[in-house]
Amino acid sequence: MMPAISNNPVLITFPPSLDSELARFLLKHYGIEHQEEPHAFLFCFLFTLWHSGTFVFPLLYGDSFKLVGPRPMAEYFDPRSVPNLRLFPQDAADKRQVDSDWTLFNETLAFATARFAYYHLLPYRDLMIRPLSLGTPHFEVKTVEVAYPIYAGTLRILLGLSAQKAQDSLDQIRKVFDAVDARLAVQENFLVGDRLTLSDVAFAVAAAPLVLPPAYGGPIPSFDQMPEPMQAAIHEMRGRPAGAFALQVYNQQRGRSSAAVG
Secondary structure: OOOOOOOOOEEEEOOOOHHHHHHHHHHHHHOOOOEEEEOOOOHHHHHHHHHHOOOOOOEEEOOOOEEEOHHHHHHHHHHHEOHHHOOOOOOHHHHHHHHHHHHHHHHHHHHHHHHHHHHHHOOOHHHHHHHHHOOOOHHHHHHHHHOHHHHHHHHHHHHOOOHHHHHHHHHHHHHHHHHHHHHHHHOOOOOOOOOOOHHHHHHHHHHHHHHOOOOOOOOOOOHHHOOHHHHHHHHHHHOOHHHHHHHHHHHHHHOOOOOOEO
16 A cells, blocks of 8 residues: 555646546545645646646646546556445456446546536526636636636537537437436446446436536536526436436435545
8 A cells, every 4th residue: 555645636627527526526535635726618728738748637646646537546546545445346347347337427428418518508608607717716717707708619619519419418318327227227226236336436427417416516507597408407317217326326425535545
């Protein structure tokens, strides 16, 4: 086991991103004390580039490591954690399932969730300024307020937003929820094996904007503030076994704290 981390590492995030929320979830799970440094979109690229030579966020950096993205964070801290907190199973078949789930949840579902949500939320400037800039330096907040059309336009281009793609994303979300519903019909408590794994956490985070768990750590409008298409999707997903499972993972795991790394 590695020595305890002495100086709190810094986590650079774009506040509303799902990968940033997944990083928060993982660091909380592993008991890693850290300082979050949120930055507005575009600005976050400058800070990750400065500290690690990459445009990718979230970035966790400390005295002895620079970890880019949530998966490298899990791979770094998992083997250094106490056994009951490890999220990668030992069984080879279960490990392959977790790797497959990572693609399905962290890539396919998370992208569909982001595309669907941003399509419906970005037209509401006053609603979205807070999620896009919460906790960032004052200059960045003011920049988002003044240049909101530029920020919204950049996100529309990067995500390829359109009415048809938003509908396609909702169809993809339903397809993934169908698959999770089917798995939960066989085993209720966890998606892989008989304990919490990275599959459960990755699904819960990717589904979170569609079920709004109270312990969600990213800035997001409340249900009452959402436009009708978002409210309808949230109502639908919360009513499904997969949605209830995502809420359960957050309720049981997000507030958990422990000395996980030796």
